[in-house]
Amino acid sequence: MDADIEDALDTGGRDRPLYRQVQDRLQAALADGVWKPGEMLPTESDLGQRFQVSTGTVRQAVLALVREGLLTRRAGKGTFVARIDPSQGFDRFFRFRRDAPAADFHPQIKVLDVNTLCRAEPSILETLALAPGDEVLSIKRLQLQDETPVCFSISYFSRAMVPLLESENLSERLYPILEERFGLHVVRADELLRAVAADEEVGRLLQIDEKSPVILIERTVYTYRDRVLECRKTYGRSDKFSYKIQLR
Amino acid sequence: MDADIEDALDTGGRDRPLYRQVQDRLQAALADGVWKPGEMLPTESDLGQRFQVSTGTVRQAVLALVREGLLTRRAGKGTFVARIDPSQGFDRFFRFRRDAPAADFHPQIKVLDVNTLCRAEPSILETLALAPGDEVLSIKRLQLQDETPVCFSISYFSRAMVPLLESENLSERLYPILEERFGLHVVRADELLRAVAADEEVGRLLQIDEKSPVILIERTVYTYRDRVLECRKTYGRSDKFSYKIQLR
DNA sequence: CAGTGGTCTAGACCACTAT
């Protein structure tokens, strides 16, 4: 299992620096599930011995993976595979504006529909890297805060990738479920934001007039090796939902 | 001028590690304009001697500032104060979707109105950290791509901070002007996105029906020491304007 | 050529965590 990891690094050609090669090996090992989310990695000096490099070089590789969000470290404890923190709420992959303190923000999730589609839209199939005819699981959910609808979302998954997902409690956050039940770990997400007019369904669900402006977020979620895990469309009520970004 | 920089670091108390202290000193020096945008900093070993620390410690400090976007380094050349790259187009602080290759994206900017306000909205004054009665400069501009309006924006500046800005060519990008003429360097920006209905003015300017959905971006731009430089509202045409983010 | 940052090593000592 660790055999690939132990193979000698390329110290001659030097097309990639050693710490990059270590980083690549570690990332591949994570993708192969050598260490599961939450588990501890070997220590710096241990990894240094395995790769036959100094701890400083291991350190450079590990810190790069920490910056990418794949690992976390805690002084005195060790280096761990990053995991979705259920207590983190919507901080990492959601950017609601919070007028109330984070602790008071506990939206209620209502599952509206779960369906297996045999003929999903071509754009969805393409994003999920599926062929025509492949089955797609769609999940429609509504989020409410204090009984008021905030946003409505439709998630699409490759049916084959998440067997029996519908037997889970889908009114919880989906990403911890994916991690715990299917070993599918969210690594990053791309989002495209637009303003659109609410159609009949969106207007009805969000309790606003048809053609009211809503924010549409098209999200693509990736796991290791740039594999697409989910694509999702979220419609947010313009008076309850805004999106915050810091640019550097 | 460099006197503060040369002062001994705190090696005893150790509330902050040395590399953080070096980072703070460098950041303060940048804020004081000790080195202007585009200029080269002393070498690692030079800085190490000044601060009486090893080059590895200087390196840690400098790399942190590179990650924050305040410095850039080029192998074989040196470390430089980051500057707004006019050829960078909208890559850094704008996130248009580009259906065309970046090279083909050259929006035309039309200046609609430049005005000095004696009584700006309280929210604007607050964001700009001004008192009631302080003068605010407002600039309304329209961006067109191939003769079609894409977005409309209103920028607000503290009048006193940018004297005679209106005598510049405001159909160019504003941030290079601020840097070159006023020594005001953009360090970071916060943005809040919402979907709203176009009012009469926005509809007319963007050539869309009143009440059509548009994306509203409220941006606050900061220079060194978290000083607010500009606040801006941008209204984007929903069919021409979308916003892309990568989350990690 | 001399000077720069990029990479890498082999240590040292510290603060934090758990037992």
Place this chain on the structure above:
DNA sequence: TAGTGGTCTAGACCACTGT
């Protein structure tokens, strides 16, 4: 007390840049 990552040092050699 033992083990972890966090910080720091004082070198070394390399690749790249400009003269």
